[in-house]
Amino acid sequence: MQHMEVIFSHTTALDFLRMWSCNHPLALRAFHDLRSRDVGHLPSSHLKGFSSLARAADTEAAVRAAIESAKRPSLKRMLEELWGNATVERPLHVLARPKIGRHSTKRVCFHQLAAPLPRGAFLEIAPGVAVCSPELVFVQLAETLPMGELIALGYEFCGCYPLEANRSGALVRAQLTTPARLSAFVNRVERMKGLRKARIAVQFVCAKSASAKETEMDALLMTPMRWGGLGLPPALANEPVALSEEAARIARGDRVVCDLLWPQARVAAEYDGLAFHGGRHQQARDSRRRDALIADGFDVVTVTSSQIDSVSEFIEIADALSRKTRGRTPVRPVSFLDRHLQLRHELRAFHHQHFPPVSPSEEDDA
Numbered sequence: 001m002q003h004m005e006v007i008f009s010h011t012t013a014l015d016f017l018r019m020w021s022c023n024h025p026l027a028l029r030a031f032h033d034l035r036s037r038d039v040g041h042l043p044s045s046h047l048k049g050f051s052s053l054a055r056a057a058d059t060e061a062a063v064r065a066a067i068e069s070a071k072r073p074s075l076k077r078m079l080e081e082l083w084g085n086a087t088v089e090r091p092l093h094v095l096a097r098p099k100i101g102r103h104s105t106k107r108v109c110f111h112q113l114a115a116p117l118p119r120g121a122f123l124e125i126a127p128g129v130a131v132c133s134p135e136l137v138f139v140q141l142a143e144t145l146p147m148g149e150l151i152a153l154g155y156e157f158c159g160c161y162p163l164e165a166n167r168s169g170a171l172v173r174a175q176l177t178t179p180a181r182l183s184a185f186v187n188r189v190e191r192m193k194g195l196r197k198a199r200i201a202v203q204f205v206c207a208k209s210a211s212a213k214e215t216e217m218d219a220l221l222m223t224p225m226r227w228g229g230l231g232l233p234p235a236l237a238n239e240p241v242a243l244s245e246e247a248a249r250i251a252r253g254d255r256v257v258c259d260l261l262w263p264q265a266r267v268a269a270e271y272d273g274l275a276f277h278g279g280r281h282q283q284a285r286d287s288r289r290r291d292a293l294i295a296d297g298f299d300v301v302t303v304t305s306s307q308i309d310s311v312s313e314f315i316e317i318a319d320a321l322s323r324k325t326r327g328r329t330p331v332r333p334v335s336f337l338d339r340h341l342q343l344r345h346e347l348r349a350f351h352h353q354h355f356p357p358v359s360p361s362e363e364d365d366a
Contacts, residue, residue: 004057005128006066009111010093010140012082013131017043017176019078020125022163025171031160032240032257034175034208041174042181044133047123053113058096060105066128075126083107095132111140115191134176135185138202142194147201147227148219148346154182154205155215159237161355162211172210179205204229208237210259212351213273217308218260219347221269221318225336228343230318233325235269236261244296251292258293265325267299299324311340 008016020043026034034041057063067083070076086092086107096102098112122130132140134157142150158179160172182205186198204223209215218237223229239261248254260269270290290300301321307313319329 004062004066005055005130006057006063007053007095007122007130007132008093009095009132010109010137012093013137014141015082016125016131017134017137017157018173021173021176024174025163026160026174028170028172031172031208031210032238034160042177043123044120047125049120049122049124051119051122053095053097056096057094058099058102058110060108063092063094063108069128070126072126075129079129113192115189118185118188120185133185135182136189138177138182139186139189139192139195139198142198142201143192144194145350146346147197148343149350150197150201151204151219151223152212152215152347152350154179154201155209155219156212156354157182158205158207159209159215161209175208179207200227206234206237208239210238211273212355213305213308214259214271216344216347216351217269217271217303220308220314220340220343221260221321223343225330225332225339228336228339228341230315230322230340231330232318232321233262236263239263241293241296241298243292247292247295250295251288256289256292258298262325265299266297267301267321267324268293269301269303269321272302272304311337311344315340 024041026041030041057066064083067076067079070079082092088106091104091107091109093109093111096110096112098114102110102112104110117136120133121136123133124130138150138154138157141153145153157176160175162172179202182202186195186202189195204219204227206218206222209218214237218235219229221230221232222234223231225231236258237260238257240255240257241261242255243251243253258268259271262268270286272286290302293300301317301324303314303317307317322328322330
């Protein structure tokens with residue numbers, strides 16, 4: 001049998017990318033210092049490029065052979081586990097060239113792709129084993145994900161979530177791409193299902209979200225009203241701010257990191273989430289941070305998890321932020337509330353599936 005390469009795609013590629021992100025964590029300081037176009041920690045800078053479908057495995061036997069030929073023990077164990085767990089309900093998703101008569105099997109779902117792909121569509125994780133890049137996975141999943149879930153996926157790809165859901169720590173997951181890279185890729189791709197939705201959703205993705213709950217807050221605030229968001233102007237997430245001497249004494253450090261910052265308006269929104277911010281011992285530090293920002297002339301608005309969950313309270317907070325950043329309260333169409341509730345539902349559905357919240361008892365132990 002001719003040696004073939006297996007190219008994992010769709011949700012199987014997503015699983016690989018999440019594992020890569022967890023296995024290449026960043027220190028908090030490095031995460032905070034990331035710039036919007038920083039590519040220093042992305043998979044493409046660590047993994048060899050893979051650019052062709054010419055030798056792509058296109059039968060279950062070829063996929064199995066490619067898995068068996070993996071040399072690195074850790075990768076082979078992971079591939080064997082994926083193969084063993086593959087079912088009709090959750091098969092391995094594999095990319096292949098179009099071929100008459102090819103059918104998916106109980107273990108392998110083949111996705112036939114005829115359209116030419118831009119450079120950077122594949123990442124080789126070992127000889128004979130490749131995954132679709134985060135940018136390509138974003139377009140692939142756009143075919144089936146609702147708009148809100150696709151936006152949440154974009155935030156995840158461009159963010160640095162805790163290694164454990166809703167937990168803080170010294171290390172966070174590495175980002176997988178940036179909004180600029182996502183946008184460039186989706187604008188170069190042609191003739192793929194879901195492409196129109198991907199091109200819309202990528203416009204609303206913000207870099208450097210630090211948790212699923214921050215993604216929910218940021219997406220609800222900054223997604224345009226047409227798509228159910230509150231239409232605030234773009235902001236910077238988890239952005240370091242250098243402090244004056246007076247503010248530095250208050251903060252006990254020469255800088256603080258703002259959860260959401262509108263620098264020109266000197267307005268900051270701080271997410272006060274007990275679980276993510278490390279428990280009650282962190283509250284004093286958060287208070288000093290807010291006091292330091294206020295001392296340097298920033299208008300600070302604190303947003304709690306319960307306020308995000310309350311539609312009426314959150315809209316009031318968004319209106320206050322709109323007045324501070326734009327000087328006016330927005331006028332919303334009659335249909336806005338239905339769209340807003342739909343966006344909320346889709347963001348939450350995605351996060352509950354992939355980043356389930358900790359139980360109250362676990363949160364109390366943090």
